[in-house]
Amino acid sequence: MEMLAHLFGSWWPAVQITGWTLIKIVAIVLPLLGAIAYLTLAERKVIGYMQVRIGPNRVGYFGLLQPIADGVKLLFKEIISPTASSKALFFIGPVLAIAPAFAAWAVIPFDGTKVLANIDAGLLYILAMTSVAVYGVIIAGWASNSKYAFLGSLRSAAQIVSYEIAMGFALVGVLMCANSLNLGKIVMGQSGGFWHWYFIPLFPLFIVYFISAVAETNRAPFDVAEGESEIVAGFHVEYSGMAFAIFFLAEYANIWLVCALATTMFLGGWLSPFPFLPDSILWFLAKMCFLVFFFLWFRATFPRYRYDQIMRLGWKVFIPITLVWIIFVGGMMQTSFGYLFH
Amino acid sequence: MVFTDVVFYTLAAILLFAGLRVITTRNPVHAALFLVLAFFTAAGIWLLLEAEFLAIALVLVYVGAVMVLFLFVVMMLDINIDKLREGFWEYLPMAGTIGLLMAVEMVMVLGGKYFGATKAVSKPADYSNTAEIGRVLYTEYLLPFELASVVLLVAIVAAIVLTLRDRKDSKSMNPADQVLVKKQDRIRIVKMGAVVEVDPSADTTIEEKK
Numbered sequence: 001m002e003m004l005a006h007l008f009g010s011w012w013p014a015v016q017i018t019g020w021t022l023i024k025i026v027a028i029v030l031p032l033l034g035a036i037a038y039l040t041l042a043e044r045k046v047i048g049y050m051q052v053r054i055g056p057n058r059v060g061y062f063g064l065l066q067p068i069a070d071g072v073k074l075l076f077k078e079i080i081s082p083t084a085s086s087k088a089l090f091f092i093g094p095v096l097a098i099a100p101a102f103a104a105w106a107v108i109p110f111d112g113t114k115v116l117a118n119i120d121a122g123l124l125y126i127l128a129m130t131s132v133a134v135y136g137v138i139i140a141g142w143a144s145n146s147k148y149a150f151l152g153s154l155r156s157a158a159q160i161v162s163y164e165i166a167m168g169f170a171l172v173g174v175l176m177c178a179n180s181l182n183l184g185k186i187v188m189g190q191s192g193g194f195w196h197w198y199f200i201p202l203f204p205l206f207i208v209y210f211i212s213a214v215a216e217t218n219r220a221p222f223d224v225a226e227g228e229s230e231i232v233a234g235f236h237v238e239y240s241g242m243a244f245a246i247f248f249l250a251e252y253a254n255i256w257l258v259c260a261l262a263t264t265m266f267l268g269g270w271l272s273p274f275p276f277l278p279d280s281i282l283w284f285l286a287k288m289c290f291l292v293f294f295f296l297w298f299r300a301t302f303p304r305y306r307y308d309q310i311m312r313l314g315w316k317v318f319i320p321i322t323l324v325w326i327i328f329v330g331g332m333m334q335t336s337f338g339y340l341f342h
Numbered sequence: 343m344v345f346t347d348v349v350f351y352t353l354a355a356i357l358l359f360a361g362l363r364v365i366t367t368r369n370p371v372h373a374a375l376f377l378v379l380a381f382f383t384a385a386g387i388w389l390l391l392e393a394e395f396l397a398i399a400l401v402l403v404y405v406g407a408v409m410v411l412f413l414f415v416v417m418m419l420d421i422n423i424d425k426l427r428e429g430f431w432e433y434l435p436m437a438g439t440i441g442l443l444m445a446v447e448m449v450m451v452l453g454g455k456y457f458g459a460t461k462a463v464s465k466p467a468d469y470s471n472t473a474e475i476g477r478v479l480y481t482e483y484l485l486p487f488e489l490a491s492v493v494l495l496v497a498i499v500a501a502i503v504l505t506l507r508d509r510k511d512s513k514s515m516n517p518a519d520q521v522l523v524k525k526q527d528r529i530r531i532v533k534m535g536a537v538v539e540v541d542p543s544a545d546t547t548i549e550e551k552k
Contacts, residue, residue, distance in 0.1 A: 010344075011345060014345035086369075086371075086372075089372075089375070119394070120394070120470045120471075120472060120473075121394045121395060121398055121470075121471070121472050124394075124395070124398040124399070124402065124472070125398055127398075127402055127406075128398045128401040128402040128405075128406060131401075131402055131405070131406025131407065131410075132401065132405055132406060134406075134410055135378070135410070138410065138413055138414075138417075139375070142371060142413075142417050150417070154414065154417075154418070157410055157411075157413075157414050158414070160410075161407060161410055161411065164406070164407070181472055308514065309517070312517065
């Protein structure tokens with residue numbers, strides 16, 4: 001240590017901070033990658049049982065090695081890029097799809113103390129990162145030089161931009177209640193049992209947020225960006241091998257992310273539902289898994305929305321609901337019932 | 343040289359490169375993407391100045407919304423790039439004058455003394471840039487702020503009014519009507535006997551025709 005400190009001289013503090021941060025990033029990203037891999041298995045199993053099938057059960061006991069087998073298979077497949085594609089952008093597309101999904105985890109508090117970056121503008125940072133995620137899809141669709149991919153990316157861009165507004169407004173309600181943009185403080189504002197969690201006073205916003213989250217992650221029933229019955233596989237139709245796998249990883253990473261956010265904003269993060277039970281990171285993980293299950297359930301239950309209906313739902317239903325509820329919450333805060341909204 | 347200086351010069355170099363590529367690249371989609379890169383690095387520089395609200399708002403508004411819609415349009419346009427590049431020398435004097443004016447304005451605003459990258463005044467750790475902007479916006483600058491938002495609202499409404507036309511051939515449906523449809527509106531159940539008696543005379547007429 002002493003020698004290293006001497007080697008870097010005045011840069012030593014900066015090097016130390018960078019080193020520590022890198023270690024923390026790895027400590028977040030590695031479990032996340034595991035969670036993503038096993039979410040694919042969970043999805044196939046859950047949907048399998050819902051459709052009275054068994055799902056994958058060949059590789060490993062209960063199919064537990066299936067995600068690894070899938071990963072190895074995709075890793076060894078050839079990556080083909082279309083002749084007239086924009087080569088550099090074609091490979092930047094998947095990277096841009098997955099990077100924001102990981103970057104947003106920087107501000108998510110797992111626990112009272114376990115957070116990579118405890119910044120005051122945490123909520124804004126999350127909104128910024130999730131809004132950047134759309135570039136992966138747009139660039140992939142355009143760079144593929146294919147009509148199906150292009151149509152898929154246009155649909156996705158319009159859909160994500162529309163639902164982002166409803167999502168942002170839903171979070172405005174949260175920050176009105178919490179009086180802060182810091183995610184740790186938002187969670188602490190919900191302390192004292194599950195009846196203090198924000199999903200109760202902000203119930204319409206919670207529902208709007210969760211449905212918008214499904215739309216933002218391009219999951220069924222809002223998966224028109226892929227829409228295999230209309231445009232083959234949408235924006236990733238030209239991708240193969242690992243480049244294709246990264247789009248899938250990005251989709252599942254985004255599911256975990258939006259569920260972690262919903263947990264933090266509306267379900268009290270790491271706080272326990274009853275005051276006599278201790279707060280712990282386990283509550284955070286349990287709530288997150290509970291919400292993730294809904295994503296799988298939706299996919300097995302609902303048929304795909306028609307595109308114009310998606311747009312109508314976003315603009316004409318969700319945005320008015322959120323606007324009305326924000327004004328309602330703001331008004332109630334001025335009355336003697338204001339304590340209900342804090 | 344301090345660590346932040348290295349970060350600043352790296353970001354500045356990327357920003358300048360991206361800015362240059364916006365106007366030199368041949369493909370409009372690439373130009374738009376370089377503009378995105380420029381916005382992103384500019385946000386990074388603002389973060390260095392501890393202006394986190396402005397930095398994140400830049401990414402959120404410009405990168406996340408404006409440029410997405412911009413790309414959306416640029417991708418769909420069928421642009422003849424060679425035609426766009428005609429008349430470079432013709433427009434040069436005009437562009438040069440505007441460029442010069444902008445440069446003079448920037449020099450006047452910034453002044454000479456700021457060119458040696460000065461440090462931002464560091465604030466205490468609990469100082470929240472976002473809360474401070476919010477406080478100032480809703481107290482001291484309330485009227486201009488609300489005026490600006492009304493102007494924006496008028497612009498939004500005007501844009502919709504100017505472009506919204508009811509197309510005659512549009513087959514849009516009213517979801518309320520669709521939900522309220524009863525089965526009586528769509529199908530008619532006809533009661534029929536299981537066995538239909540065949541009229542022998544009708545049978546013979548068909549055979550005769552053959």
